[in-house]
Amino acid sequence: MSTNDLLLKNIGANSHYPINFAELEEGAKQILEPGPFGYIRSSAGGEETYRKNTESFFKYSIIPRFLTDVSTLNTEVTILGHTYPHPLLIAPVGVNKIAHEDGELAVSKAAAKFGFSYIQSTVSSYSIEEIAAETNGSSKWFQLYWSSQNKEVSFSMVKRAEAAGYEAIVLTIDTTMLGWREEDIRNQYSPLKRGFGQGNYASDPVFMASLSDHSQETIVNNILENIYHPTLNWINISELRKHTTLPILIKGILHPEDAKLAVEKGMDGIIVSNHGGRQLDGVIASIDALPEVIRVVNGRIPVLFDSGIRRGSDAVKALALGATAVCIGRPVIWGLATGGQIGVERVLENFLQEFRVSISLSGARNLEEVKNLQLLKD
Numbered sequence: 001m002s003t004n005d006l007l008l009k010n011i012g013a014n015s016h017y018p019i020n021f022a023e024l025e026e027g028a029k030q031i032l033e034p035g036p037f038g039y040i041r042s043s044a045g046g047e048e049t050y051r052k053n054t055e056s057f058f059k060y061s062i063i064p065r066f067l068t069d070v071s072t073l074n075t076e077v078t079i080l081g082h083t084y085p086h087p088l089l090i091a092p093v094g095v096n097k098i099a100h101e102d103g104e105l106a107v108s109k110a111a112a113k114f115g116f117s118y119i120q121s122t123v124s125s126y127s128i129e130e131i132a133a134e135t136n137g138s139s140k141w142f143q144l145y146w147s148s149q150n151k152e153v154s155f156s157m158v159k160r161a162e163a164a165g166y167e168a169i170v171l172t173i174d175t176t177m178l179g180w181r182e183e184d185i186r187n188q189y190s191p192l193k194r195g196f197g198q199g200n201y202a203s204d205p206v207f208m209a210s211l212s213d214h215s216q217e218t219i220v221n222n223i224l225e226n227i228y229h230p231t232l233n234w235i236n237i238s239e240l241r242k243h244t245t246l247p248i249l250i251k252g253i254l255h256p257e258d259a260k261l262a263v264e265k266g267m268d269g270i271i272v273s274n275h276g277g278r279q280l281d282g283v284i285a286s287i288d289a290l291p292e293v294i295r296v297v298n299g300r301i302p303v304l305f306d307s308g309i310r311r312g313s314d315a316v317k318a319l320a321l322g323a324t325a326v327c328i329g330r331p332v333i334w335g336l337a338t339g340g341q342i343g344v345e346r347v348l349e350n351f352l353q354e355f356r357v358s359i360s361l362s363g364a365r366n367l368e369e370v371k372n373l374q375l376l377k378d
């Protein structure tokens with residue numbers, strides 16, 4: 001039997017894999033130790049923002065159009081000079097080996113297979129070069145955690161990303177220090193202290209040359225010192241600009257004034273995000289911050305979005321509110337934990353299919369029409 005209906009195509013093909021976020025999370029809980037599971041699942045403080053991130057999506061309802069002939073669908077998007085098959089990216093998530101031995105290699109390969117741009121974290125288990133070697137030709141961006149102790153380490157990593165063919169730099173601005181994460185204290189669990197997330201540091205000539213010795217203890221301590229960067233400010237961003245020709249996006253914008261400053265300071269793009277509720281608890285849900293940011297940016301630079309995206313229809317809502325593209329975080333990591341590369345492939349394939357069918361059923365045929373969809377806000 002052959003069918004063009006995406007749902008019917010999947011019945012029979014995919015039935016033995018967890019399908020929604022809750023099932024994936026539950027599957028990961030069965031497999032992982034409490035420390036790593038809690039690290040990925042949890043967020044800061046009383047997890048108020050974490051809950052708001054997903055619950056706030058319910059406030060926005062799509063008002064669909066019908067009778068528009070949705071037999072064709074074009075999800076292509078051009079961001080900073082590159083054209084992508086769809087506006088979905090993998091959010092930067094560090095220390096993937098705590099979820100699965102194949103870590104970022106599994107995620108980046110699955111991403112390449114389904115046309116998701118891969119944003120690699122500074123604190124990856126595998127290095128920029130290792131990932132580039134295994135995902136030749138696919139789209140990759142590099143997320144930078146500023147090194148305040150030694151800025152040269154930041155400049156070196158950015159150069160390496162550029163040399164490896166990465167397309168953009170994402171500077172995360174909301175993690176000058178880690179948020180207050182009670183689950184990790186309860187579990188006495190810090191991946192960095194346990195030696196995870198060294199891929200880009202242990203392979204960095206500038207970082208390694210700065211150490212007194214190359215023992216594990218020295219490497220761990222220096223990563224911890226470098227990654228703590230409370231002094232980060234706009235001047236650092238202009239310094240960074242001098243060390244790369246790649247576009248720079250800043251990740252973690254919530255306030256419209258910061259969005260305005262980002263445009264004025266010449267940033268190439270921003271990502272509206274509250275880090276999945278993992279930084280300051282009590283901050284605004286990311287989806288609620290988006291409309292004002294879109295208003296002040298007024299189309300001058302791309303505005304990407306993450307935090308709380310769980311399924312394809314969530315991505316449609318973010319795009320209808322004006323986001324240029326959307327990054328997926330925890331669902332991907334639960335796929336990794338439950339099935340390695342194959343698990344991530346299932347998650348991405350299902351996500352993409354729900355995303356596509358949601359657009360068509362809303363009456364839109366391309367992203368311009370998605371942007372013009374009407375949303376009702378409660």
Ligand SMILES: Cc1cc2nc3c(=O)[nH]c(=O)nc-3n(C[C@H](O)[C@H](O)[C@H](O)COP(=O)(O)O)c2cc1C
Nearest residue numbers: 040091092093094121172275276307308309329330
């Ligand atoms: C386990 C974990 C590790 C993360 N590591 C990073 C990181 O290294 N760099 C970064 O910019 N964001 C990091 N993030 C935040 C994600 O990029 C993204 O903002 C967040 O996951 C979005 O929330 P959601 O997954 O609940 O949708 C991490 C998130 C998780 C869950």
Ligand SMILES: O=C(O)C(=O)c1ccccc1
Nearest residue numbers: 094095123175192197278
């Ligand atoms: O846990 C995080 O959210 C995060 O950004 C991070 C920071 C340092 C190491 C690993 C992940």
